[in-house]
Each structure stands twice: as C-alpha cells, then as structure tokens.
Amino acid sequence: xxxxxxxxxxxxxxxxxxxxxxxxxxxxxxxxxxxxxxxxxxxxxxxxxxxxxxxxxxxxxxxxxxxxxxxxxxxxxxxxxxxxxxxxxxxxxxxxxxxxxxxxxxxxxxxxxxx
Amino acid sequence: xxxxxxxxxxxxxxxxxxxxxxxxxxxxxxxxxxxxxxxxxxxxxxxxxxxxxxxxxxxxxxxxxxxxxxxxxxxxxxxxxxxxxxxxxxxxxxxxxxxxxxxxxxxxxxxxxx
Numbered sequence: 001x002x003x004x005x006x007x008x009x010x011x012x013x014x015x016x017x018x019x020x021x022x023x024x025x026x027x028x029x030x031x032x033x034x035x036x037x038x039x040x041x042x043x044x045x046x047x048x049x050x051x052x053x054x055x056x057x058x059x060x061x062x063x064x065x066x067x068x069x070x071x072x073x074x075x076x077x078x079x080x081x082x083x084x085x086x087x088x089x090x091x092x093x094x095x096x097x098x099x100x101x102x103x104x105x106x107x108x109x110x111x112x113x114x115x
Numbered sequence: 116x117x118x119x120x121x122x123x124x125x126x127x128x129x130x131x132x133x134x135x136x137x138x139x140x141x142x143x144x145x146x147x148x149x150x151x152x153x154x155x156x157x158x159x160x161x162x163x164x165x166x167x168x169x170x171x172x173x174x175x176x177x178x179x180x181x182x183x184x185x186x187x188x189x190x191x192x193x194x195x196x197x198x199x200x201x202x203x204x205x206x207x208x209x210x211x212x213x214x215x216x217x218x219x220x221x222x223x224x225x226x227x228x229x
C-alpha cells in the first residue's frame with residue numbers, strides 16, 4: 001500500500017517570503033512518481049511540479065522547487081517569492097508504475113499568503 | 116483548461132435518491148479515474164477504468180458504481196444517497212504507459228444531498 005503524509009494542516013507566510021511545505025510518503029515500489037497539486041478556492045486541481053523517483057536532480061518550475069530525499073522518503077515543496085495567488089490548498093501525491101497508476105494524495109496543507 | 120469535462124457542475128438531491136455524474140476524458144487518454152473529496156479533506160480514490168475495463172478499485176461503496184463506454188466517457192452512479200455522500204467528485208484522465216505524466220483533472224461535480 002502507498003501512503004502520503006502531510007503533517008502541516010495550515011501555514012501562512014508574508015508575501016514575497018519563502019515557504020516550505022513538507023511531505024513524506026511510503027511505497028514498496030522502486031519506480032514511482034511524485035507530484036504537488038494546488039487547489040485554489042475555485043477547487044480546480046492544478047499541477048505545480050513533478051519528480052521522477054529515479055532522477056536525483058530536484059525538479060524546479062519557476063518559483064517552485066522540490067527537495068527530494070529518496071532514502072528518507074521525503075518530498076518537500078519550496079515556494080520562493082510567494083505571491084497572493086499562491087494562496088491555496090497544496091496536495092502532495094504519489095503515483096506508482098505501470099499496474100498501479102492511481103494517484104495517492106496526502107491530506108493537504110492550507111497555505112495563506114498574507115499581504 | 117485540462118481538457119477533461121465533467122457534468123453537471125452542481126447537483127442537489129435528496130437522501131435516498133440516485134444520481135449520475137458524467138466525465139469526458141482528454142482527447143487520447145484511455146484511463147479515467149474517479150475521486151471523492153469531502154469538505155476540507157484530501158482526495159480519496161474511488162475507481163479507475165482503462166479502455167472500458169475496470170482496472171483498479173479504491174474505497175468505493177457498494178452503493179456506487181461506474182463504467183466507461185466505448186467512446187471513453189465515463190459515468191459514476193451514486194444510489195441510495197446519504198447526507199455523508201455530499202462531496203466534490205473529480206474525474207481525471209491520463210495516457211497509459213506514461214506514469215511520469217500527471218493526471219489531468221476536471222473541474223469536479225459538487226454533490227449536495229439534503
């Protein structure tokens with residue numbers, strides 16, 4: 001079974017500051033994929049960033065980057081120069097390889113950016 | 116726009132009733148997934164279909180059923196509805212064999228059971 005744990009139910013940060021959201025996971029597979037999704041008040045599910053477990057290099061997408069620690073099964077999201085539009089629920093998710101393609105989600109972190 | 120279409124956007128019904136939620140996947144995607152998100156909760160996996168066949172099952176209640184049709188659209192049927200079934204129901208789609216690709220989500224159907 002795959003599990004994803006997000007231990008920070010809520011966080012808040014001042015605009016333009018940097019914030020890190022934590023995520024740990026557990027899987028018995030060697031090949032898997034990790035994702036961060038953002039859910040703004042509109043309730044849409046928007047992909048933020050993805051990471052392949054076999055890649056050592058941490059993924060980056062503009063102001064968003066991850067710290068992927070495979071041995072520790074940790075996958076944190078760093079948001080730099082935070083903006084008001086970053087206010088949302090953030091979900092960490094794990095996807096297995098062929099035969100186990102569903103996404104398993106954590107319980108989410110509600111992030112509020114303070115003007 | 117993710118390319119995944121869900122209808123209706125909102126549904127209000129009474130306890131004991133039956134409803135059908137519809138999903139059209141992104142063009143070219145053969146896999147469809149259904150998720151349930153109760154108020155301020157994470158997304159719970161219900162069921163996955165691939166090219167018309169059930170591929171994986173999550174914590175889906177026996178009162179719930181789904182199917183995927185030859186044109187690849189999918190329907191989620193919820194029957195004998197209870198107040199606790201009120202939730203946002205998401206459909207997502209993906210290609211098969213590209214697990215590094217994300218699931219693409221529709222905008223969800225908000226079900227309210229009164």
